[in-house]
Amino acid sequence: MANQVIAGHEVAVDDEGFMTDPSQWSEEIATVLAKNIAIDTLTDDHWKVIKWLREDFAVEGETATLRRVSTLGGVGTKEMYTLFPKKPAKKMSYVAGLPKPKGCV
Amino acid sequence: MTTEQQEMAAPAFMDDGGDRKMAIICSKGTLDMAYPGLILANGALENGIETHLFFTFWGLDMVNRKTMNKLTMTSAGNTSMRFPGTSISMPQWMSWIPGMTKFQSWMMRKQIRDLDVPKVADMLQHVVDxxxxxxxxxxxxxMMKLELDDLFEEVEDIINVDAFMNLSEGAQVLFI
Structure with a gap:
């Protein structure tokens, strides 16, 4: 556990760099986090996933898996792999300021 | 928690350790043995690992259009099957009760569904996507007189062992 300064704000992160307090998140922070994982521009499609993930987390208390996003969030698996290449589950939750998903599918 | 401040570094998951590749051989056609390969493939893909699934022998049932949605499992010969919530093995003679395999398969499908894990066909599509x-x-x-048209449409081809050796070069191979 440590604190990092992201976009001028001090936020708590875990050993892997994921934010640990979702309430410290902001869209400004998301933009900086995205750049940090080589996503230079967050498009409307990125924001759709990020916002859905956060809304779902607020209700469920855990980060949605890709399967959950594709069945309930309305963004298909292929699209998630295009938006957040190679490691979509980790990248999506990282930018959304949430823990990485615990579920296997 | 400390209040130590750090320079912003790329998160650990951005270091993907090079070009990892995985080849998973699925040789079983029972419901309980279909999922390990599918779950592992999904996990590998989510970690940016190039993943190939090779269906052989009874594993073809997982991608045969006629059987893929009808995979079953049985307690016959399976001493790990226990009465739910207990350590008591199901007696082997119970496997021979008419309808028992059907019931056990239904039960397992339900348990899988309750975990929000997709059925085999949907899981295969998820892996392909x-x-x-x-x-x-x-x-x-x-041997089973199957052509490519008999198989799940996302199966890329029917290949021989030589082709499999080529595509699995440098891969971690799992036999299930």
Missing amino acids: AGGHLWACKMSAD
């Missing part, structure tokens, strides 16, 4: 590759074994397909 994530960039996974599906291949069928030529000798098994010949």
Whole structure:
């Protein structure tokens, strides 16, 4: 556990760099986090996933898996792999300021 | 928690350790043995690992259009099957009760569904959408008189062992 300064704000992160307090998140922070994982521009499609993930987390208390996003969030698996290449589950939750998903599918 | 401040570094998951590749051989056609390969493939893909699934022998049932949605499991010969919530093995004679395999398969499907894990066909599609590759074994397909058209549409081809050796070069291979 440590604190990092992201976009001028001090936020708590875990050993892997994921934010640990979702309430410290902001869209400004998301933009900086995205750049940090080589996503230079967050498009409307990125924001759709990020916002859905956060809304779902607020209700469920855990980060949605890709399967959950594709069945309930309305963004298909292929699209998630295009938006957040190679490691979509980790990248999506990282930018959304949430823990990485615990579920296997 | 400390209040130590750090320079912003790329998160650990951005270091993907090079070009990892995985080849998973699925040789079983029972419901309980279909999922390990599918779950592992999904996990590998989510970690940016190039993933190939090779269906051979009874594993072809997982991608045979006629059987893929009808996979079953049985307690016959399976001493790990226990009465739910207990350590008591199901007596083998129970496997021979008419309808028992059907009931046990239904039960397992329900348990899988309750975990929000997709059924086999949907799981295969999810794996393909994530960039996974599906291949069928030529000798098994010949033996079972199956053509590519008989298989799940996302199976790329029916290939022989030589082709499998080529595509699995440098891969971690799992036999299930």
